[in-house]
Amino acid sequence: MTAIPDAAADALDAHDAFEPIGDEPDDGRYRLETTVFDTVVTATPAEGERDAEFSLTVTLPTLDEAVDGETVAPVVEDGWFETLERRLEDVFTVAHTSTHDDPALERGPRDVTVDLEYLAWDAMTGVEDAKSLIEYVEGTFAQGIVPGYDYRGPAATLLESAQQNAQNATEEGGGMPM
Numbered sequence: 001m002t003a004i005p006d007a008a009a010d011a012l013d014a015h016d017a018f019e020p021i022g023d024e025p026d027d028g029r030y031r032l033e034t035t036v037f038d039t040v041v042t043a044t045p046a047e048g049e050r051d052a053e054f055s056l057t058v059t060l061p062t063l064d065e066a067v068d069g070e071t072v073a074p075v076v077e078d079g080w081f082e083t084l085e086r087r088l089e090d091v092f093t094v095a096h097t098s099t100h101d102d103p104a105l106e107r108g109p110r111d112v113t114v115d116l117e118y119l120a121w122d123a124m125t126g127v128e129d130a131k132s133l134i135e136y137v138e139g140t141f142a143q144g145i146v147p148g149y150d151y152r153g154p155a156a157t158l159l160e161s162a163q164q165n166a167q168n169a170t171e172e173g174g175g176m177p178m
Helices: 006-014 074-088 123-143 153-171
Strands: 018-020 030-032 038-045 052-061 104-107 111-120
Touching (some): 006 018, 006 052, 006 123, 018 123, 030 123, 052 123, 074 104
């Protein structure tokens, strides 16, 4: 594994939402603490004038894995995944970078892996993009939660958080969020 560029490591270490992964301090892998999903952020030296090439991996449960106590029909699972793929085509609209690969999704029996790769002109912007991109993936997953099922794990956490936020908004006199 190529060592993470110093500027990227410094930017990730300085950002309060990221923490190193692994036992070795120089492992070069970080995770975003503000999401319910497993994430891995790494960076490698970039060619030319750019600071780093960032790689992000976000692991999401499949719909069937997120549902508690029943099996999701294959047609519903397939439709859910196809919608997730289409929505994530726009993931880089929230990033500063304009140099990136298309999102890569891999669907397994229990989880979906989303891989995002992009170049950053400077490390701090690359780190901010990493946070925005991972949060976009999380929000896209949340939008795809199908009503009528009971959920567990990260999906249940997202639903509980949304319900709590709606309740707090109502109690503060803001009305229901739109």
